[in-house]
């Protein structure tokens with residue numbers, strides 16, 4: 001018996017033909033084949049419009065293809081990309097696309113653990129050799145033989161190489177997998193690298209962000225599902241559909257930027273009036289991503305809309321690149337050595353790890369020293 005197609009699976013799960021055509025239109029929109037609004041990107045629209053040629057292309061692919069096998073590896077990461085994807089509000093388009101794939105192995109979500117999980121992964125890599133998509137979340141440490149991240153006695157480097165060998169394509173989700181992210185920040189003690197630094201013989205697509213926008217990830221996956229190939233990429237390996245414009249290009253505060261109206265602190269009149277956050281270090285003008293259009297939480301908001309400057313998290317080297325409030329032209333209160341000492345005392349009382357707090361203390365103390373030196 002031939003394998004169940006995505007269409008059959010959705011229909012068997014209770015989806016009507018009409019809803020299936022809506023889904024196909026939304027997937028086409030998500031892939032950038034036709035226009036789609038942020039609200040549409042997060043759920044099914046109420047009204048059905050006549051299916052576009054692009055929607056019919058998607059419908060045809062979903063009607064003839066089985067679910068796409070996916071193997072998902074996590075290395076040096078916080079699991080934030082997995083978290084963002086799974087916390088998307090239901091019922092969402094993300095859910096529907098995820099119904100169209102078969103996640104064979106996921107270190108956070110798999111029910112199996114230990115040897116059982118490892119066996120399941122090996123079986124999936126064998127069964128779907130040459131046909132599965134490998135998703136990687138997290139950076140890969142390479143110093144000292146890669147000992148800083150190991151699973152089941154194997155280093156992250158060897159696990160990546162093993163899984164990439166049988167993959168049809170690799171998706172690096174989040175800034176860590178794409179460019180090394182936080183683990184690669186100076187002085188990068190573990191020698192962290194991104195996937196594309198290590199895998200040269202497979203198509204690799206980067207979906208950077210901290211975390212990656214769920215709709216951007218699923219839109220890219222949907223493109224592979226429908227066309228069997230990755231979408232067109234920019235010079236940093238990102239899909240042009242989602243990373244073709246800067247945040248600044250589509251920012252709702254742009255008019256204030258053009259008018260020279262800026263917030264200079266987080267509680268001044270400019271901030272209260274929703275003026276431009278450039279003077280607070282906003283990296284929107286040099287950051288390519290879809291935050292300003294797709295937004296987050298079902299199109300509800302994104303950092304700049306909520307009053308926080310863009311940190312540039314979809315660009316290489318963003319952690320060292322000055323996302324955190326550099327470029328401000330008015331002083332903002334920073335923690336002092338004295339206040340941090342008090343925080344340490346509170347931390348000790350509530351059981352915060354002293355080592356972690358001391359590290360933070362040192363960094364803030366250093367920042368305060370530098371600030372004083374420059375005065």
Ligand code: SF4
Nearest residue numbers: 248251276277282284
């Ligand atoms: S808030 Fe940032 S992205 Fe928006 S207009 Fe100002 S500088 Fe540009």
